Amino acid sequence: MSVILKTDKLRVEYPNRESRQGTKVALNGLDLEVNAGEVFGFLGPNGAGKTTTMNVLLGFLPPTSGTASLFGIDVRQPIARQRIGYLPENTYYYKFLTAEELLRFYAQIFGLTQSEADRRIEALIKLVELGHAAKRAIKTYSKGMQQRVGLAQALINNPDLLIFDEPTSGLDPLGRMKVREIIQRLKNEGKTVFFSSHELGEVETVCDRVAIVNQGELKVQGRVSDLVARHQANLEKVFLDIIGYQPQLVS
Amino acid sequence: MNTVWALTGVVIKELYRRKDFYVLLVLTAMITLAAGSASFFNDAKIVGYLKDICLLLIWVSALVIAIGTAARQIPAEREQRTIFPLLAKPVTRWQVIVGKFLGCWLACGLALVVFYAFFVVVTGSREHHWPVLNYFQAMWLQWIMLGVVIALVLFGSIVFSAASANATICFVLVVGILLIGRHLNKVALQQPEPLSTFIYVIYFLIPHLEWYDVRDLIVYDHGLIPWLQCGLATLYGAAYVLLFLFAAWLAFRRKRLSV
Numbered sequence: 465m466s467v468i469l470k471t472d473k474l475r476v477e478y479p480n481r482e483s484r485q486g487t488k489v490a491l492n493g494l495d496l497e498v499n500a501g502e503v504f505g506f507l508g509p510n511g512a513g514k515t516t517t518m519n520v521l522l523g524f525l526p527p528t529s530g531t532a533s534l535f536g537i538d539v540r541q542p543i544a545r546q547r548i549g550y551l552p553e554n555t556y557y558y559k560f561l562t563a564e565e566l567l568r569f570y571a572q573i574f575g576l577t578q579s580e581a582d583r584r585i586e587a588l589i590k591l592v593e594l595g596h597a598a599k600r601a602i603k604t605y606s607k608g609m610q611q612r613v614g615l616a617q618a619l620i621n622n623p624d625l626l627i628f629d630e631p632t633s634g635l636d637p638l639g640r641m642k643v644r645e646i647i648q649r650l651k652n653e654g655k656t657v658f659f660s661s662h663e664l665g666e667v668e669t670v671c672d673r674v675a676i677v678n679q680g681e682l683k684v685q686g687r688v689s690d691l692v693a694r695h696q697a698n699l700e701k702v703f704l705d706i707i708g709y710q711p712q713l714v715s
Numbered sequence: 716m717n718t719v720w721a722l723t724g725v726v727i728k729e730l731y732r733r734k735d736f737y738v739l740l741v742l743t744a745m746i747t748l749a750a751g752s753a754s755f756f757n758d759a760k761i762v763g764y765l766k767d768i769c770l771l772l773i774w775v776s777a778l779v780i781a782i783g784t785a786a787r788q789i790p791a792e793r794e795q796r797t798i799f800p801l802l803a804k805p806v807t808r809w810q811v812i813v814g815k816f817l818g819c820w821l822a823c824g825l826a827l828v829v830f831y832a833f834f835v836v837v838t839g840s841r842e843h844h845w846p847v848l849n850y851f852q853a854m855w856l857q858w859i860m861l862g863v864v865i866a867l868v869l870f871g872s873i874v875f876s877a878a879s880a881n882a883t884i885c886f887v888l889v890v891g892i893l894l895i896g897r898h899l900n901k902v903a904l905q906q907p908e909p910l911s912t913f914i915y916v917i918y919f920l921i922p923h924l925e926w927y928d929v930r931d932l933i934v935y936d937h938g939l940i941p942w943l944q945c946g947l948a949t950l951y952g953a954a955y956v957l958l959f960l961f962a963a964w965l966a967f968r969r970k971r972l973s974v
Contacts, residue, residue, distance in 0.1 A: 522803045524972040542805045550803035556796035558725060560732045572721035573804050617800065627803075 468625050468656050469498035469521065474530035476516050476680075490516040492680040493530070498658050498673075500624075503651050505671035505688075506660040509707055513680040514660045518629055522550060534625065546574070549618035553630040555610035559603035563594050563613045566602065567620055574621040588616040591646070608639045615646060626650060628659035632666060644670055668692070668699040678707045718806050719814040726818020727825070730784055736826050739776040743830065746772055747837055762841045763934050769837060770930040773830045774857070778889065781823045781861045785868035786882035788815045789967070798972060808967045812869060812960055819865045824858050852940050853929050859952035860927035864889055866959035867922075873966040889924060896925045922955040 474494040477487040491513045498504045508514050519525040520532050523539050537544035557566055564585060571581035589598045592612035597605065602613060611634070618626060631647075632640040640663075647657055647670050661667050667674060668688055675685040683706045684691065688699060695702045730736060747769040789811075792798040801811070831854045839845050868885045875881040895902075899921075903914035926948060929940065 519972070522799070524799065524802060542807050544805075545803060546805045548803070550800060552796070552799055554796070556799055558729070558797055559795075560729055561725070565728070569721050569725055570804065572724075573718045573806060575717045614800075621804075 466500045467497050468500050469496065469534055469658055471496045471517070471532045472530055474517070474520060474532055475528045476520060476525065477528045490680050494677065494680070494682050496675055496682070496685065498656060500656055501651070501654050502672040503647060503657045503670050505667040505674040506658060506677070507664070507667060507674055507703060508677040512677045514677060515629065518627060518660065521627060547621070547624045549621065549623035549626045551614050551618040551626070551628045551631055553633050555607070555614050557602055557610070557613060557617070560601060562599050562601055563589065563616070564598045566613060567616055570617050570620045584620060584622070588619055592616045607634055608636065611635060611639065615643070623655070625656045625658065628657065630661055631659055632661065632663055640666065664700040664703055676703060676706050683707065718810045719817060722811065722814025723818040723821060726788065726815060727822045730822040735783060736780055739780060740829060743769070743772040743776055744833060762838065765841065766838050766934045767930070769834050770933060773834060774928070774930070776830065777823060777827055777857060777861060778864065778886070780826050781819065781864050782868050782882050782886050782889070784822060785819045785865040786872055786885065787878045788819065788869065789872045790878040793972070802972065809964050812964050812967060816866055816869055816960055820862050823861045823865065827854050827858055846936070848939055849933060852945055853933050855945065856927040856929055856948060859949050860924050863922050863924060863952050863955045863959070866956040866963070870959045870963040870966065873963050873970065892921055892924045893928065896921060896923050927952070
């Protein structure tokens with residue numbers, strides 16, 4: 465099975481804003497491998513380094529040391545992002561554009577022909593069920609609708625790897641179910657999905673493998689079924705054990 | 716080039732979906748028409764005054780549109796975080812800079828065409844002659860000057876954190892160059908060393924935007940500017956545009972972007 469996403473001893477340091485001197489280590493020697501065709505959950509408590517990892521993978525942030533590659537290409541090369549789709553946690557789109565215009569804009573960036581762009585936009589708008597609002601400015605959309613536009617833009621180039629940052633955050637149960645269905649459908653089409661989430665039940669349902677990070681370090685990486693069997697507990701309990709959570713009794 | 720044109724298209728769409736341009740056009744039209752309808756002591760030179768006022772308003776409006784539009788491009792991308800889904804695509808930061816520049820510049824060009832069309836109609840209806848080539852030269856030179864201003868403001872938008880601070884600083888700088896740029900060499904002559912050399916260095920470093928201001932030639936019905944001079948002014952402007960865009964790219968490629 466070919467490795468699509470790889471980080472090797474990835475280290476990221478930030479200037480320390482609190483003490484105004486020295487550095488803060490956000491990632492410390494992170495080694496990750498995501499294989500083609502799998503759904504990979506990237507888990508960790510807040511501040512664990514998940515977003516920093518995504519920032520490096522997407523080329524927003526240069527690593528202090530170590531390497532990260534997508535499809536064997538260093539993430540610092542823009543061409544590494546030709547075959548990926550990215551869905552941010554919150555909706556960050558040009559709100560004066562309509563959903564159709566936004567998708568056309570991204571299609572143009574990927575160099576799709578007019579007819580190919582038309583075909584994909586029509587299919588994606590149908591997939592995310594925005595046909596009734598496709599010609600309305602995004603600023604008039606609800607949060608759920610904006611998240612669905614985000615999903616459509618992440619799929620516009622028919623990517624082989626999808627990077628989702630908490631894709632169901634802020635969605636209602638119906639919206640969550642639809643996102644899960646779409647992830648399952650992408651997996652059936654042979655796509656690779658790498659996503660971070662705090663919804664451990666959801667991760668247990670859809671993921672083949674997971675990695676758990678804490679304080680910038682990889683704690684565990686493996687198949688969900690293996691982890692659950694080894695710890696004889698559900699993924700939430702596994703997660704809490706691995707990050708060293710100690711329940712405190714309230715007197 | 717697909718990426719650059721895609722970005723350009725978004726900037727143009729943003730401009731015509733905002734109200735700034737329409738407000739300035741209506742304001743220019745109202746002031747010009749109000750001035751044109753007044754008769755001051757049956758002065759025969761009233762058309763000259765009318766042209767002067769209208770061109771001044773066009774210059775001020777175009778500067779406000781150019782600086783206002785360019786100053787908010789990259790800060791807005793960062794504040795509203797639209798830069799993240801954009802840079803998660805195979806887009807380089809140089810393409811973002813060039814796309815934003817072309818978008819602002821072409822949008823200002825479209826605005827200038829509308830403003831000058833209004834100017835031609837107003838003055839033509841009074842003078843009954845149509846020196847279209849003279850007007851074209853004036854518009855072209857103003858457009859090149861706006862290109863330099865937009866590139867400068869884009870550079871400023873990466874250096875300064877707040878769009879409003881950048882817009883104010885750039886506006887003061889541009890107006891300063893337009894008003895006193897041509898006199899700096901004379902000021903330098905009257906100063907002791909090393910101040911004299913310092914002012915001379917500034918004189919030779921700044922883009923001489925005032926060279927592109929040919930309003931007087933239009934107001935006083937001078938002939939055409941030699942085309943060679945127009946061409947050289949275009950090259951001079953293009954050199955400054957490239958310089959500012961390159962500086963903007965250097966600053967932008969080092970910027971850390973964190974979600």
